[in-house]
Amino acid sequence: MPIRTIHVGCTHFAHGRLQAQINANGLTPVACVDINLEAARAGVANLQGDVPENLAERIYTTITEAKEKHDAQACLIYASTTAHAKLIIESLNLGMHTLCVKPIATTQTEFREIIQAHKANPELMLVQGQNKRWNPAAAKMREWLREEDGIGEMLAGECRFWIRQNLFTGPDSRQPDAYLDGLFFHAGTSHQLDQLVAAKGLPKYVTAHIHNRRDPELGQIEAWGTAGGNALMEYANGAPFSYAGTRAGHASPFGWSGHWTFHGENADLRRDAGHLQLFRTGTCVENVNLQDLHAGLIEDDRLQFDAFADAIATGTDREWMQETTLGTWVLMEACNESARTHARVDVEAFAAKMFGN
Ligand SMILES: NC(=O)c1ccc[n+]([C@@H]2O[C@H](COP(=O)([O-])OP(=O)(O)OC[C@H]3O[C@@H](n4cnc5c(N)ncnc54)[C@H](O)[C@@H]3O)[C@@H](O)[C@H]2O)c1
Numbered sequence: 570m571p572i573r574t575i576h577v578g579c580t581h582f583a584h585g586r587l588q589a590q591i592n593a594n595g596l597t598p599v600a601c602v603d604i605n606l607e608a609a610r611a612g613v614a615n616l617q618g619d620v621p622e623n624l625a626e627r628i629y630t631t632i633t634e635a636k637e638k639h640d641a642q643a644c645l646i647y648a649s650t651t652a653h654a655k656l657i658i659e660s661l662n663l664g665m666h667t668l669c670v671k672p673i674a675t676t677q678t679e680f681r682e683i684i685q686a687h688k689a690n691p692e693l694m695l696v697q698g699q700n701k702r703w704n705p706a707a708a709k710m711r712e713w714l715r716e717e718d719g720i721g722e723m724l725a726g727e728c729r730f731w732i733r734q735n736l737f738t739g740p741d742s743r744q745p746d747a748y749l750d751g752l753f754f755h756a757g758t759s760h761q762l763d764q765l766v767a768a769k770g771l772p773k774y775v776t777a778h779i780h781n782r783r784d785p786e787l788g789q790i791e792a793w794g795t796a797g798g799n800a801l802m803e804y805a806n807g808a809p810f811s812y813a814g815t816r817a818g819h820a821s822p823f824g825w826s827g828h829w830t831f832h833g834e835n836a837d838l839r840r841d842a843g844h845l846q847l848f849r850t851g852t853c854v855e856n857v858n859l860q861d862l863h864a865g866l867i868e869d870d871r872l873q874f875d876a877f878a879d880a881i882a883t884g885t886d887r888e889w890m891q892e893t894t895l896g897t898w899v900l901m902e903a904c905n906e907s908a909r910t911h912a913r914v915d916v917e918a919f920a921a922k923m924f925g926n
Pocket residue numbers: 577578579580581582583584602603604605608609630647648649650652670671672700756866
């Protein structure tokens with residue numbers, strides 16, 4: 570039996586996520602929520618495939634109203650970024666497992682409020698949606714970082730990320746990343762470093778800087794920390810990992826997945842989006858081209874949603890999904906904290922503060 574869900578956000582990027590839920594085996598949306606009812610109805614009418622009967626008549630403006638009218642176990646939140654924290658708290662307090670697309674919070678206060686609501690409902694699963702760790706290329710990199718056949722102990726690594734992203738969404742509208750501080754790490758870097766956290770957990774320390782670039786053509790005008798950033802992470806075994814990323818680049822050489830190198834005790838790993846190579850003693854021992862991000866990211870989210878459903882139903886990877894995706898938020902905010910204070914941040918101590926331990 571698929572898990573009954575409430576889906577929040579029915580247009581733009583959120584619409585594709587509703588389609589991913591229709592495509593998923595483990596979830597079935599029983600109601601939708603959107604503050605723009607007219608646009609949401611048009612969005613639901615445009616869905617393909619096995620759309621649940623009457624979904625078009627089950628669109629509400631609040632999660633509370635949707636939950637009062639339809640029983641649901643889980644809630645998936647794809648509304649605008651600035652609404653995330655409030656909607657997550659509402660969903661948790663209504664007793665639903667909750668997955669909200671990154672960034673779940675835009676400030677440390679919001680994050681702590683979410684954690685408070687989760688601590689009051691510890692039996693519920695809380696996940697920050699990170700759709701780029703699920704495709705076959707990302708899964709292969711994780712396998713080589715964690716399993717016997719891979720690099721062995723990580724000794725060092727790097728990731729480079731380079732895109733050109735226009736933050737204007739229309740003549741008078743901009744993505745929140747254009748006016749909220751600190752969203753490069755939370756909305757750009759999190760897509761790559763979530764894959765590091767998923768494989769290797771959190772580093773012990775991080776030192777980060779943001780790029781001061783202002784590019785009015787791309788909507789990078791007044792917000793702090795929106796164009797790009799660099800970070801140096803240090804793992805508990807002493808392994809350094811460096812990151813350099815920009816969304817003000819002049820080309821798009823590696824896409825959202827980035828270019829990666831890892832040096833390990835047993836092997837070296839190289840990844841350019843879907844192309845992965847493993848080297849041992851000077852020889853390339855594996856060389857694979859795998860599916861990287863799917864067009865529109867709908868299949869990526871379908872994979873994520875089925876994993877979420879499985880974690881709720883059977884417990885498979887439940888702790889890993891919850892801890893590593895919340896851990897990614899904490900690491901991204903630790904990067905902001907370091908960049909703001911010009912200091913090296915003790916990530917473990919920072920995480921304890923964020924989780925109120
Ligand atoms: N993971 C990724 O790859 C990726 C890519 C693009 C966007 N995103 C994120 O996905 C989210 C949705 O993006 P979008 O472009 O669809 O955003 P959007 O601002 O267009 O919002 C989507 C829908 O949510 C509705 N909405 C806004 N506030 C609401 C509220 N309080 N309650 C209910 N509905 C509300 C809007 O009416 C709209 O229909 C954003 O947080 C964005 O950053 C993630």
